[in-house]
Amino acid sequence: MNPGIKVTLIGTASNLILSIIKFAGGIIGHSAAMIADATHSVSDLLTDMIVLIMLKVGQKPKDEDHPYGHGKAETLGTTVVGFIIISVGIGLAYEAWEMIQSGIARIPEPLAAGTALISIFIKEWLFRYTRSVGEKSNNSLLLANAWHHRSDAISSIAALVGIIGAMLGFPALDPIAATMVAFMIMKVGYELTLGGFRDLMDTALDEKDTQSIQVAIDDVSGVLKSHDLRTRKIGGEILMDVHIQVDSDLTVTEGHEVAERVRRKLIKNYPNTQDVLVHVDGYDDSEVESIYNISRDDVEFLLTSILANTDGKFKKTQLRIHHLKGKNIVELYLHGDSTKTIAEIETSLKEIKSDLLKNEHIDGVKLYLEVESNSDYLQK
Numbered sequence: 078m079n080p081g082i083k084v085t086l087i088g089t090a091s092n093l094i095l096s097i098i099k100f101a102g103g104i105i106g107h108s109a110a111m112i113a114d115a116t117h118s119v120s121d122l123l124t125d126m127i128v129l130i131m132l133k134v135g136q137k138p139k140d141e142d143h144p145y146g147h148g149k150a151e152t153l154g155t156t157v158v159g160f161i162i163i164s165v166g167i168g169l170a171y172e173a174w175e176m177i178q179s180g181i182a183r184i185p186e187p188l189a190a191g192t193a194l195i196s197i198f199i200k201e202w203l204f205r206y207t208r209s210v211g212e213k214s215n216n217s218l219l220l221a222n223a224w225h226h227r228s229d230a231i232s233s234i235a236a237l238v239g240i241i242g243a244m245l246g247f248p249a250l251d252p253i254a255a256t257m258v259a260f261m262i263m264k265v266g267y268e269l270t271l272g273g274f275r276d277l278m279d280t281a282l283d284e285k286d287t288q289s290i291q292v293a294i295d296d297v298s299g300v301l302k303s304h305d306l307r308t309r310k311i312g313g314e315i316l317m318d319v320h321i322q323v324d325s326d327l328t329v330t331e332g333h334e335v336a337e338r339v340r341r342k343l344i345k346n347y348p349n350t351q352d353v354l355v356h357v358d359g360y361d362d363s364e365v366e367s368i369y370n371i372s373r374d375d376v377e378f379l380l381t382s383i384l385a386n387t388d389g390k391f392k393k394t395q396l397r398i399h400h401l402k403g404k405n406i407v408e409l410y411l412h413g414d415s416t417k418t419i420a421e422i423e424t425s426l427k428e429i430k431s432d433l434l435k436n437e438h439i440d441g442v443k444l445y446l447e448v449e450s451n452s453d454y455l456q457k
Contacts, residue, residue, distance in 0.1 A: 081132050081219050084210045088203050088226065089125040092118050095196055102192030108185035108243075109176055110236035111192055113169045113255040117229050117262055118196070120165040124158040128222050149277070149311055151218040156273030158221055162228070162266030170259035176252040184248050185240045193237035200230035215314075215349050217276070221269045228265035232258035279309040290317065293346055299323055299335035305356075315347060318354035325359035325401055332357040360402050371405050371438035373398055380409070383432045390425060394447055404440035407433055412447045422446065 099115030102108070131154030137143075204226040211219030239254020281287060287308060294303045306319040321339060323332050336355035343353045376398055384391055395410035409429075413422055430442045 079132070080210045081214055081216055082129065084207050084219070085125055085128050085132065085222065088207060088222065089122060089129070091199055091203055092122040092125060095199060096122060099192055099196060102189050106186035106189030106192065106240075108189035108236070108240050109173060109252045110239040110254040110258060111185070111189045113173060113258050114193065114196065114229070114232050114236045116165060116169055117232050117258065120161055120262075121225055121229055124161055124222060124225055127154055127157055127161075128218055130154070131218055132216075151216060152273050152276040152310075154218045155221040156270055156277065158218075158225065159266045159268075159270030159273055162225065163263050163270065164266075166259045166261075166263030166266060168259075169262065170256055173252045173255035173259060177249065177256070185243050185251055187244070190237060190240045190244070193233045193240060196233040197230050197237065200226050200233060204230060217272070217310075221272075224265060224269070228262055231261055235261065276310050282308045282310070282315065290343065290347070293342060294319060294321065294339055297321075297335065297339050297342055299327075299331075300339065311351065314351040315349050316351055316353075317343060318356070320356045320358055322358045322360060325399060327359075332359075359399065371398075371436070376407060376439070379433065379436060383429055387425060387429070391429070405438055406441040406443065407439055408443045408445075409433075410445045410447065 096115055096118040099111055099118055103111030103113075103115050131150045134150035204223050207219055207223035207226055210216075211223055235254050235257045239251045239257075242250030242254070282290075287306065290308065291303065291306055294300060294306070301322045301324065303319050303321045306317070308315060308317050310316070319339070321336065323335050327335070336357050339355050340353040344350045373396075376396065380393060380396065384393060391411045391413050393409065394412050397408040399406040399408065411426075411429075413425075426444050426446065430444055433439055433442045
């Protein structure tokens with residue numbers, strides 16, 4: 078059995094038993110604080126059921142409609158649990174306040190105090206057990222449920238203090254303790270709901286983690302610098318995307334290899350990372366609007382026309398186009414007629430360059446002439 082489901086089933090059985098014991102102890106022992114605490118245990122029972130459902134949904138594998146998996150179910154479950162806890166707290170606070178206003182308070186019996194002690198020990202054990210499983214599986218829903226157990230243990234402590242105080246001759250302490258329990262419950266619910274909303278809204282990781290990730294990226298060999306790092310969470314997993322700047326003279330495969338080094342490092346260093354999308358730039362495109370009005374097909378078409386006018390003196394061997402900082406640079410490798418003189422070749426190359434630059438979208442041209450072999454070039 079999955080450890081998360083196992084610990085939740087144990088919690089469900091415990092909360093069912095505790096709810097019965099607490100209601101009995103609160104009613105028979107005349108304690109408003111214990112009845113409030115019993116209501117909290119009922120909310121625990123309901124949240125355990127929600128946790129079980131969301132765990133089953135969240136553990137479903139990726140599919141065509143959910144390429145990132147079903148991890149958001151955990152976050153949704155955490156948010157729902159938070160809402161339930163807040164609602165329970167508001168209801169308990171209202172009832173306790175009415176009791177304080179009415180001035181009617183009965184002195185609790187020792188049975189109520191004994192029930193509170195039993196609850197404290199059981200709920201603290203459930204907190205530690207559930208938190209341990211949640212941390213090992215990095216499951217936010219289990220961790221939320223663990224803190225729900227802890228909030229119940231704390232509320233039982235508050236209830237115990239109120240019960241003992243009332244038994245010692247201060248009957249108003251019992252409904253006051255019930256009010257304190259209610260506000261503790263609402264605080265836990267608020268924190269869980271806020272955390273759930275943050276994840277549902279794709280809130281980034283905290284600043285410390287983000288800075289650590291940025292440093293790890295910039296430390297990868299081949300990365301000149303990085304920018305536009307974005308992070309978000311799906312359940313207990315992390316998704317990242319980032320732009321990295323590499324040397325603009327690198328080939329596509331070299332740039333891809335640098336990006337892969339970044340991706341592999343982040344997945345290794347941050348075990349909960351589901352995926353990393355790395356965008357490779359030849360320059361910092363955060364400084365320039367990356368809109369280029371000429372394509373490779375456009376340059377090829379233009380070049381074919383220009384070289385046709387050379388009567389076969391030159392043939393294209395390689396064409397590279399660099400889109401850098403808003404400019405288009407054409408890098409052209411040609412094989413020329415070796416019977417021509419240097420002066421004739423220079424004149425022809427200048428004409429080719431001039432014809433290319435007539436196009437308003439070409440900002441620079443670099444020409445390389447192959448003289449005898451592919452390893453011998455003269456840059457013009």
